[in-house]
Amino acid sequence: MKYSDLVRDHFGSPRNLGELADPDGIGDVENPVCGDRTVLTIRVRDDRIAAARFRAVGCPAAIAASSITTELLIGRTVAEALHLTNEDVSAALGGLPANKLHCSVLAEDVVRAAVEDYRQRAGVAAEVGQ
DSSP states (O other): OOOOHHHHHHHHSOSSBSOOSSOSEEEEEEOTTTOOEEEEEEEEETTEEEEEEEEEESOHHHHHHHHHHHHHHTTOBHHHHHTOOHHHHHHHTTOOOGGGHHHHHHHHHHHHHHHHHHHHHHTOOOOTTO
């Protein structure tokens, strides 16, 4: 299995590793088939993701996808974060092998879970179409 240089870089030196103290939103998602799990914590300021941290247990692709997802999230509005897709995550990593695309789906799912948790905590209703 061949990983891109970006996957190897984000696996070897993950960005934003850890958890935020007193986060505004927490997502915790596990893939029941392979056992990969990601916990994403976010801080929201003025409707933008100001900080994002993750903890992941899984293969190199799962860790790399979680790492780059935090980079893709920081600075986006909450609504923009919900438009982040698994295809965006895979593309940002220079592609993933077909049998590892589920790792980018895990990243998309954990973003949605963290945003939903933020909205519930903040009492913010989802926008129409989301």
